[in-house]
Amino acid sequence: MIAQHTETPGSANDVHLGCAASKLRNVGALLAVIGIGVAAFVTLGAENGVRHFMHAYLLAFSYALSITLGALFFVLLHHLVRAGWSTTVRRIAELLTAAFPVLFILFLPILGSVMAGKPVLFPWADVQLMHDDHLLHKKIAYLNANFFAVRAAIYFGLWTLLAVYFRKKSIAQDAAPSAELSLSMQRVSAPGMIAFALTTTFAAFDFIMSLTPTWFSTIFGIYFFAGCLVSFFATAILLMVSLQASGRLTAYVTIERFHDLGKFLFAFTFFWGYIAFSQFMLIWYANIPEETEWFLHRLNHGWAYASLALLFGHFIIPFVGLMSRHAKRNRKVLTFWAGYMLLMHWLDLYWLVMPAYDAETPVFGAAELGSTIGFVGVLIACFAHAGRNVSLVAANDPMLSESLSLQNQ
Amino acid sequence: MSSDTHNDMHANETAPTYGVLAEFDDVNGVIAAARKVRDAGYRKWDCHTPFPIHGLDDAMGIRPTRLPWLTLGMGLAGVACALLLQWWTNAYDYKLNISGKPFFSLPANIPVTFELGVLFAAFTTFFAVLGLNRLPMLFHPLLTVSRFGRATNDKFFISIEAKDPKFNASATIALLQAAGAGHIETVMGPKPSATKFPGWLVIAASSVFAFGLIPLSLAAKARFSTSSKPRIHIVPDMDNQPKSRAQTANALFADGRASRLPVEGTIAMGDLQEDVAFYQGKQGDAWLKGFPAQLTISDALMDRGQQRFGVYCAPCHGVSGLSDGTVAQRAEKLAEGTWVAPTKVTEPHVIVQPEGQLFNTITHGIRNMPAYGAQIPPQDRWAIILYLRALQKSHETGVSDVPARALPQLN
Structure with missing residues (x-):
């Protein structure tokens, strides 16, 4: 069986972006400029506009970051468990991780607001407040501008380092087949995974949880991580579908791989629900004021609707919808659920970030939409730029034939 | 065979x-x-x-x-x-x-x-x-x-x-x-004969099943019948000891009771409460006015009183003493009928009560308020009363009452 598949299927040009790469990159960059520009235009100048813009910006930034982190996790996991099935889809994830350096540059406005001591985003940036507030003054050692900057530099440094290492080695294998390259990536994946776990957890604490500095939840990092994976698998499915619609990768990514990606999407949708409920129930049951505050805002006023929309939309409905094998093996149905989950993941981040701007009423408008479109544009541009001269599949990976022949019984 | x-x-x-x-x-x-x-x-x-x-x-x-x-x-x-x-x-x-x-x-x-x-x-x-x-x-x-x-x-x-x-x-x-x-x-x-169930196995299985019913039927019989014999004591541990239990008879003593009273005049260690002013809030037959002589009025006692008030009193009477504690609020919301709202500490009839009477109220409780004598030591009860007096005063005061050293904090 395996021997039948060692010949590379398809012709060479259906695994390259080719001239579409520069077109895609330009479209992405244009979306980024227009999107973020519109968001800035409608907010800056209005009353409270800087705060509004920064919250919408952080929301969109987290959205792009979570997808990119999910991609990095997928690459690390692939090598850590010496996976076979995912070889044909791994390059897509490797190309997505190319966004880290650009995201770091786009993180600078957020960092700048903290360094300038302006509490437009994080209340703890106000040093005086930290000294006066009884609940906060013991947190000064962690929540201060300098340490925040150092931590952010460590996170983005490690992420970029890991992303570049795995992408470079993987692409080097395209030109010169070598099992040694695979083995060295497997060796790095274990410490890489530990670094990923710690940096992602603390990044979630720093970038999102500290919007409400008095509140704390130790499970928050995993909650954010669950969202990263949901959004990555949804993105991977949509990318595969659109690449195949343009005639690329058709011989490599069969319905079996869509089925596998669908299973992961289903699994992490449930995992998200499990973690989200674990976080909620302990806080709800213990009923301690400093912990319930965060949920109280989200279960009252207009935010109650967003919470209910997440419960049903992010968990119960897709859980039922994605459960069946037939849903995962039907490209159209799976494409729908992938797009749907990307929307729901956006709602999840919206629900995490925006109550910090207005705890009474959910605001939605050109600022939120524009900045999100902008950051999606950033991801597209980075993906296209990284994929301009490389194959979209790890063509000489020793595991490729296994990936091509695997079937779900 | x-x-x-x-x-x-x-x-x-x-x-x-x-x-x-x-x-x-x-x-x-x-x-x-x-x-x-x-x-x-x-x-x-x-x-x-x-x-x-x-x-x-x-x-x-x-x-x-x-x-x-x-x-x-x-x-x-x-x-x-x-x-x-x-x-x-x-x-x-x-x-x-x-x-x-x-x-x-x-x-x-x-x-x-x-x-x-x-x-x-x-x-x-x-x-x-x-x-x-x-x-x-x-x-x-x-x-x-x-x-x-x-x-x-x-x-x-x-x-x-x-x-x-x-x-x-x-x-x-x-x-x-x-x-x-x-x-x-x-x-x-x-x-075809090999697929038949072997006869001896049927007999063995039925016998085991029948024997298995014996303990079950004994248990069922015991469940629905009475017996004067003591129950089977499989693990005795220290269940049967040669000692007199409370409220039982014992022929050794003239009155035939196993439980004995202490010798008349016995006082347990630490229970000698001769100072009626400090332990009962009394002066002769009347309530004590002011604080017992052995108490040193100090900032430390006031702080202690504030802290104890927060622990024991504020849940009902409220942090500011205006009967708006969380328990009171919740009870109002439930509207269950048996609830008597806690008294405001600023009520005139509370203000005129002597310290000794307040002490007695804390010790023995009043109306719905339970007795706190067992929970709060006498020293702390007096500390609470000291803080209570300050609280009452705080509701009808002016800048003239604020000490000079505390004035800057008001601005």
């Missing part, structure tokens, strides 16, 4: 044909043959391979299993059972108020519901897999074929049962030959 003679009696009966077994050398061979057998319309047949082969299900034309539906159905049944169980126990049969949460409260019920859903689904899957595959199977006719052992090593087999409506010994063998089988063998089933 009896089973041997039993078999001998049927020595000349003929064993029925179980089916045919065809051997193949490689994966491709068995897949191609499976397609041919499938297309020929056979239903009762199977493939036996040393390892799982991707795509073999499809080549055999196996229908999708019913297992997922069983798992889903029983998982949902588990969810329903868990919700019913929790509703019955918590909200219907034996209501328990747990920190003011609703009796039937979905968030609290989710963990049990989730676990029971998973448990039902997992058990169903496990037992349904056994059942649908007719496991455990202690004997199979194919195991009598010596070549078949290689199905766990390096050979691939297809077996077609004689029970299949399309089975025809010569035609089936011809089909398998055409499909490329290396070796074909007809397999005999067990003799």
Whole structure:
């Protein structure tokens, strides 16, 4: 069986972006400029506009970051468990991780607001407040501008380092087949995974949880991580579908791989629900004021609707919808659920970030939409730029034939 | 011995044909043959391979299993059972108020519901897999074929049962030959007598069952009859001790009581409370006005009083003493009728009460307010009264009462 598949299927040009790469990159960059520009235009100048813009910006930034982190996790996991099935889809994830350096540059406005001591985003940036507030003054050692900057530099440094290492080695294998390259990536994946776990957890604490500095939840990092994976698998499915619609990768990514990606999407949708409920129930049951505050805002006023929309939309409905094998093996149905989950993941981040701007009423408008479109544009541009001269599949990976022949019984 | 003679009696009966077994050398061979057998319309047949082969299900034309539906159905049944169980126990049969949460409260019920859903689904899957595959199977006719052992090593087999409506010994063998089988063998089933349940086993099993009923029937008898004998004491531990228990009779003493009173005039250590001003808030027959002489009025005592007030009094009387504590607010909301609202510390009749009377109220309670004498030591009760006086004063005061050193804090 395996021997039948060692010949590379398809012709060479259906695994390259080719001239579409520069077109895609330009479209992405244009979306980024227009999107973020519109968001800035409608907010800056209005009353409270800087705060509004920064919250919408952080929301969109987290959205792009979570997808990119999910991609990095997928690459690390692939090598850590010496996976076979995912070889044909791994390059897509490797190309997505190319966004880290650009995201770091786009993180600078957020960092700048903290360094300038302006509490437009994080209340703890106000040093005086930290000294006066009884609940906060013991947190000064962690929540201060300098340490925040150092931590952010460590996170983005490690992420970029890991992303570049795995992408470079993987692409080097395209030109010169070598099992040694695979083995060295497997060796790095274990410490890489530990670094990923710690940096992602603390990044979630720093970038999102500290919007409400008095509140704390130790499970928050995993909650954010669950969202990263949901959004990555949804993105991977949509990318595969659109690449195949343009005639690329058709011989490599069969319905079996869509089925596998669908299973992961289903699994992490449930995992998200499990973690989200674990976080909620302990806080709800213990009923301690400093912990319930965060949920109280989200279960009252207009935010109650967003919470209910997440419960049903992010968990119960897709859980039922994605459960069946037939849903995962039907490209159209799976494409729908992938797009749907990307929307729901956006709602999840919206629900995490925006109550910090207005705890009474959910605001939605050109600022939120524009900045999100902008950051999606950033991801597209980075993906296209990284994929301009490389194959979209790890063509000489020793595991490729296994990936091509695997079937779900 | 009896089973041997039993078999001998049927020595000349003929064993029925179980089916045919065809051997193949490689994966491709068995897949191609499976397609041919499938297309020929056979239903009762199977493939036996040393390892799982991707795509073999499809080549055999196996229908999708019913297992997922069983798992889903029983998982949902588990969810329903868990919700019913929790509703019955918590909200219907034996209501328990747990920190003011609703009796039937979905968030609290989710963990049990989730676990029971998973448990039902997992058990169903496990037992349904056994059942649908007719496991455990202690004997199979194919195991009598010596070549078949290689199905766990390096050979691939297809077996077609004689029970299949399309089975025809010569035609089936011809089909398998055409499909490329290396070796074909007809397999005999067990003799009909061998499939009968052995008689001695029936007797043994019934005896064990009958003996097993004896302890159960004894337990049932004891459950519904009374006996004057003490119950069987299997593990005595220290249950029976030669000592007098409280409220029992004892002939040793003149009054026949086992429990003895202490000698008249006995005072337990630390219980000598001669200072009635400090321990009872009294001066002669009247309430003590002011504080007992042995108490040193200080900032430390005031701080202690504020802190104790926050612990014991504020939940009802409120931090500022205006009867707006969280317990009072909650009770107002519940409007249960038996609630008497706590008194405001600023009420005129409280302000005029002597310190000794307030001390007595804290010690013994009043109306709905319980006695705190057992919980708050006398020193702390006086500290609370000291703070109470400050609280009363704070409600009718002006800047003139604020000490000069505290003035800057007001701005």
